[in-house]
Amino acid sequence: MHALKVTRAEDFPEWYQTVVREADLAELSPTRGSMIIKPWGMGIWERIQGELDRRIKETGHENYYFPLLIPLSFFAKEAEHVEGFAKEMAVVTHHRLKAVDGSLKPDPEAELTEPLIIRPTSETIIGDAFSRWIKSYRDLPLKLNQWANVMRWEMRTRMFLRTAEFLWQEGHTAHVDEADAMDETMLALEMYRSVAEDVLAVPVIAGEKPENERFPGAVRTYSIEAMMQDGKALQAGTSHYLGTHFAEAQNIRYQDKDGGQTLAHTTSWGVSTRLIGGVIMTHGDDDGLRTPPAIAPRQVVIVPMLRGKPEDEELKAYCASLASELGGVSVFGSPVRALVDLKDARPADKRWDWVRRGAPIICEIGPRDAANGQVTFIKRNALREGEKIKSHTLPRADFVAQVAAQLAATQQELFAEAKARLDKSIRSDFTSFADLERYYGTEDTEGEFKGWARVPWSRPTGAALEEVGERLKALKLTIRNAPLTQPSSFGACIFTGAPGVEEILIARAY
RNA sequence: CGGGGUGUAGCUCAGCCUGGUAGAGCAUUAGCUUUGGGAGCUAAGGGUCGCGAGUUCGAAUCCCGCCGCCCCGACCA
Incomplete structure (x- = not known):
């Protein structure tokens, strides 16, 4: 007789919902796709915040707060960024309500001359500030962070994993050159690895995202990926080297030592309340959540x-x-x-x-x-x-x-248990795409656990990468990342047969 | 946004096919009993059956529209 009515083996998604409710972490709110985070869930988030905020400050960043609402025109500046987010933005168009036929409606006479969007992320408004604050190489690096809520109008929501509004932290930095910005990008990634593994007891694999999975507007995107108990991958944190894309779009330039005007190199990085979903699906059992002691509001x-x-x-x-x-x-x-x-x-x-x-x-x-x-x-x-x-x-x-x-x-045991599961659930014996198809393509063996695959590839780009994506999609698979730790030699690419240049992780994902 | 499922008491659900004015278990409240571990007995409270419009003498039940939630897909730093 377990404390929950559903077991993980019976129905993993249903079990997840049940844990969120029965562990009193959060509940759905009347606002579509948005949740009420309750004290046990919020307490866990507060511990995560405390640990990460300390690391952020120790590495030379300072906290700021930028507005929730961003002028629409700001968003239009970086083309890829626009395309990436346009479909999921909430827009504020009026500043007054009026009773019309007995019901309250936006007053047609109170329409904003320029609509405001509710931030889905803050690159644009922070970039605008950067362009004003950064004059000289002496102003760099500029390293800031903010704890905030953001909103993305998601079609399909799941508590903690994907909600319309969520809480997160977003770091934004500007640097003199690529080398310095890349150091920052990797520093942020390492902070995330450390918080995930040392605080949440969630083992992760850090690596670089393939071109087609990059953040809109990024030159390089890195992630930490965690394995859930159903074998799916959860992207638990991301760090982006943005190159000079945003600097160009928003005119972030500094006068260098030789007196010339030079574009700054920027980064951004974030983790969200999604981490709590990762904790649930890593450490939960058929009696509910097992909260890692380091983040348990009550130990x-x-x-x-x-x-x-x-x-x-x-x-x-x-x-x-x-x-x-x-x-x-x-x-x-x-x-x-x-x-x-x-x-x-x-x-x-x-x-x-x-x-x-x-x-x-x-x-x-x-x-x-x-x-x-x-x-x-x-x-x-x-x-x-x-x-x-x-x-x-x-x-x-x-x-x-x-x-x-x-x-x-207890903290160690939870980590060790999850680490053992991760390690034994990554198969690296696939040498062809047909192998993948045989393993992942077998139909509808309900609830069967299938972990990740680690395979060599030749890092195709453009249309060739699109084709790889399509072939994987047919198996419901995605490329998660290319782990930072790589062997010295590689087998042939399982997609193209060409010589491999790195190994990538392939998995079903949340 | 497409396909499927679902919506009845705080929770889990029955009733719907074959229309007749709403039920069970758990939970809640009260009383008594019990007390090394998810207690027992008795009684009580609690629902405009997701919303709206129809058909009908009569709708939880039939028809139409809409909405929420869950799963799959599309989409998704």
């Missing part, structure tokens, strides 16, 4: 076995002092986040709520524990032994002494 939850009797007060005091003592212990560089759940509900219900949310350690303290000075607890990442819930008991002092190590070990 230790104490459920007192209250019985509505006078001795409850003693038990509450014992739990409160335990929580307070845990708050004096440090883990991942911060005090342990402990909570005594005093909600007026049955203890068993509270326990299962925290199991579904995935609090890493759930203590269930009864009068006997209090009397004996001990702590009874369950570890969420190893909840069961067979079908049965596995419960542990330790003397209180021992529990407190080892709680930090326990949380750190």
